[in-house]
Amino acid sequence: MLVLTLDGTPCEINEREILYFSSYRNTIHVHTEKGEYIYPTSLSELHDAYSTIGFEKLDRSNVVNVxxxxxxxxxxxxxxxxxxxxxxxxxxxxxxxxxKLLEDREKQ
Known part of the structure; x- marks a missing residue:
């Protein structure tokens, strides 16, 4: 996924590294263990695009990689x-x- 660093520099990250997306002041922030990035889209679009690979909307301000x-x-x-x-x-x-997600994961 191509994202921007906080200073606006383009950067490539792997989707598996993403912990969650959050929205603050109409800006989407991508959170990973290594840092925070910006992605120009909406939470709804992110959820639609990534829901099939384990991302869930857990609050109105985030989409989480479960x-x-x-x-x-x-x-x-x-x-x-x-x-x-x-x-x-x-x-x-x-x-x-x-x-339920955590219980199901423990059973696997």
Whole structure:
């Protein structure tokens, strides 16, 4: 995926590296373990394009790569990614979806 660094330089990243997409002030941010990038599109378009490979909309401000979720914190209502300190919020209506996704993944 071709993205922009925060200073506007084009950069290529692999979709598997993406932890989640977020929207802030009409700008899409792509979050990875290595950093944060910008992608010129909308969250709806991203969800439509990536839903078939494991990306889910978990809040109105994010689309998350569920394959990279390491845990769900029900108290803070956030999903966490691996050993990093990165996390993003889960809306109340999507809590059951996250729990089911993680349960299904554990069964595999």
């Amino acid at each position: 394959n990279n979720i390491s845990e769900y914190d029900a108290i803070r209502k956030v999903v966490k990614f691996g050993a990093s300190d990165k996390y993003t919020v889960v809306s109340e209506p999507n809590e059951k979806k996250v729990k």
